[in-house]
Amino acid sequence: AQTVTQSQPEMSVQEAETVTLSCTYDTSENNYYLFWYKQPPSRQMILVIRQEAYKQQNATENRFSVNFQKAAKSFSLKISDSQLGDTAMYFCALTSGGTSYGKLTFGQGTILTVHP
Amino acid sequence: SQTIHQWPATLVQPVGSPLSLECTVEGTSNPNLYWYRQAAGRGLQLLFYSVGIGQISSEVPQNLSASRPQDRQFILSSKKLLLSDSGFYLCAYLDRGLNQPQHFGDGTRLSIL
Numbered sequence: 448a449q450t451v452t453q454s455q456p457e458m459s460v461q462e463a464e465t466v467t468l469s470c471t472y473d474t475s476e477n478n479y480y481l482f483w484y485k486q487p488p489s490r491q492m493i494l495v496i497r498q499e500a501y502k503q504q505n506a507t508e509n510r511f512s513v514n515f516q517k518a519a520k521s522f523s524l525k526i527s528d529s530q531l532g533d534t535a536m537y538f539c540a541l542t543s544g545g546t547s548y549g550k551l552t553f554g555q556g557t558i559l560t561v562h563p
Numbered sequence: 564s565q566t567i568h569q570w571p572a573t574l575v576q577p578v579g580s581p582l583s584l585e586c587t588v589e590g591t592s593n594p595n596l597y598w599y600r601q602a603a604g605r606g607l608q609l610l611f612y613s614v615g616i617g618q619i620s621s622e623v624p625q626n627l628s629a630s631r632p633q634d635r636q637f638i639l640s641s642k643k644l645l646l647s648d649s650g651f652y653l654c655a656y657l658d659r660g661l662n663q664p665q666h667f668g669d670g671t672r673l674s675i676l
Contacts, residue, residue, distance in 0.1 A: 482664055490651060492607075492667035538606060542665075548614055549595050549657040550622075551665055553606040 449474040451541050453554035460529045461562050467514075468524045468557050470539030478544035481515070481522045482551070487535040495537070498522065529561045565590035569654045569668030577676050582627075582641040584671050586654030589635065594656040596637040597665065598629055601651040613637060649675045 450473045460466035472481065483495040498506045498515050505513050510530075514523045526533055539554040569586045576582060588594055595614050599607040609622045611629035619629050626645050630638045637654060654668040 480664075490670050490672075492653060492655075492670075494664045494666075497664055548612055548620075549663075549665065550597070550609055550612055551607075551655075552609075555606040556604075 449476070449479075449541055449543060449552050451539050451552050451554040453539055453557050455557045456555070457558045457560070459560045459562060460526075462529055462531060464529055465525060465527045466529055466559065468526075468537050468539075468559065470522045470524070470554055472520050472522060472539070472541050472552075474520075474541060474543055476543035476547075480542050481513075482540045482542075483511070483513070483522075483524045484538045484540060484553075485533075485535045486538065486556070487532075492538075496524065526559075531561050531563060533559060534561045535559060565656075565658075565666065567654065567656055567666055567668045569671060571671060572669065573672045573674075575674045575676060576644050578646055579643050582639070582644050582648070582673070584639040584652055584654075584673075586637040586639075586668055587635055588637075588656045591635070591656070591658055593634060594658060596631060597655040597657070598637065598639050599653045599655065601653065601670075603650075607653065611639070644675050646675050649673055 452471045479500045481498045485493045485495050496506050496508045496511050510527045512525045536556045536558050538556045540551045542551050566589045597612045598610045601607050613631040627641050652671045655665040657665045
């Protein structure tokens, strides 16, 4: 079985500053993918960024970047120049290859509040 | 372009009543389909997934069932709702190929009275 752990239930940051959300995972598969999803108060699930395990280069999407440490099974999300619209719950998720059929395993989430 | 529709957005039902939530996908063929439930302030729990018409796999034992009568239609049902069925239900689809992330519908907020 695979697991995803987010150890920070809540985080806060001032507008324009940088914040890092932590995520650790466990899987016995060699081929897997990691994602960060954002869930704003509207509760829509929005993909923020994804990382293929076979790629050593950390993924980047505008102000969002990850620090993927495969040996440590760590996948943190860094948000630079935080904006008020970044206020949301953030979920780390994992899917494996093989017969997983793309099923996602989610962490418990981190509530991020950006203060003006 | 691909889109996913889920309805209704909000539903209030009495205990013991039946349930039917519907999800449809456009712009893709033969997707994997998923139903998740999210309790208040918690993560998402996978309830069912389907890799084809009539093929349903259940992840957790529960009071709910799922069906896939058409390629791009996924239905979540119950014959008699329990209080514990309250929550936020999300449908998602995945294009074949694991490098594609799941895309989610807007969700249904279900309250059981």
